[in-house]
Ligand SMILES: NC(=O)C1=CN([C@@H]2O[C@H](COP(=O)(O)OP(=O)(O)OC[C@H]3O[C@@H](n4cnc5c(N)ncnc54)[C@H](O)[C@@H]3O)[C@@H](O)[C@H]2O)C=CC1
Ligand SMILES: CC(C)CC(=O)C(=O)O
């Protein structure tokens with residue numbers, strides 16, 4: 001198969017981890033007889049530095065013309081000035097919106113070889129397999145925002161807005177995902193306080209009752225969910241939630257496998273190219289040191305093969321190679337828990353070495 005892939009390395013550790021995922025994809029292409037072409041484009045802080053815009057038009061055009069996109073991360077202290085006209089993160093939000101990527105799939109799957117990396121007890125986490133569906137192009141990150149007044153009385157606002165169609169489409173997708181898994185769906189909201197959450201809860205209940213009577217459905221408030229996630233994670237199958245709640249809960253869930261550096265994601269819309277990325281950010285504290293964990297990005301590349309290119313065996317091969325690396329005891333610093341660790345490049349090479357085993 002021929003595929004035209006766009007790489008958006010971005011900032012901080014982004015270029016380091018995307019480089020390893022690219023090598024893995026090149027190795028898969030050679031082994032399975034595919035022709036993948038790669039074109040790198042700018043997003044985030046580096047794009048601001050080079051032209052003042054965190055998402056240049058040429059990047060949007062290249063993404064639209066591609067079969068799939070692999071992104072590293074954006075942002076960093078260099079661009080954190082609160083009075084700046086724009087921010088790297090605005091580029092990421094915009095590309096998601098431009099491409100209509102309303103569904104962010106975040107699988108929280110534990111490699112059995114890695115149960116020792118979590119700060120949580122083995123008996124709590126072992127066997128955890130949750131699929132989060134985070135709504136990605138609506139909610140508070142996209143609501144009306146601004147500032148009013150000035151000086152000591154200045155105020156700022158950002159509104160959470162959800163519409164019926166926005167809730168319907170993400171709940172339908174989540175329910176379909178549940179049908180293909182253990183048949184259970186949990187919707188997470190804050191309906192005791194927030195009006196958009198009350199709409200979300202009403203719409204989700206109707207969609208589930210009318211269209212998915214076979215899926216076991218329940219609702220949990222987001223604050224309680226934050227606790228359940230680390231107390232009884234095995235009780236959850238598919239979880240559907242809004243943009244900000246999904247963002248925060250999945251960072252928390254990264255403590256189940258033990259590190260943000262282990263969790264990939266896929267952002268999908270109604271057709272068109274999907275965008276794949278680790279769930280973590282640009283990790284400025286370790287950028288340039290060669291120690292970032294590239295496995296989340298490598299696993300995101302596996303999701304790209306599975307969801308955008310329909311290459312199941314190839315995606316399985318990457319995931320199996322990651323399992324072998326972990327079984328062989330190889331760990332980057334974030335999952336080493338004090339024992340010996342290897343760097344970003346060595347971890348990428350170790351995955352490639354085990355691809356054909
Ligand atoms: N998708 C994206 O591009 C995202 C961008 N950001 C941006 O990233 C910047 C840094 O944000 P932080 O709050 O520090 O979150 P972060 O996710 O970048 O890092 C949080 C902690 O996890 C560690 N970490 C993250 N990924 C790792 C990896 N692959 N291997 C080993 N350790 C890893 C970091 O070293 C840090 O200690 C900010 O500018 C933020 O806005 C944050 C989240 C997502
Ligand atoms: C720009 C932010 C919303 C990025 C982020 O934290 C995420 O998508 O996980």
Ligand SMILES: [Mg+2]
Pocket residue numbers: 247248251279
């Ligand atoms: Mg996040």
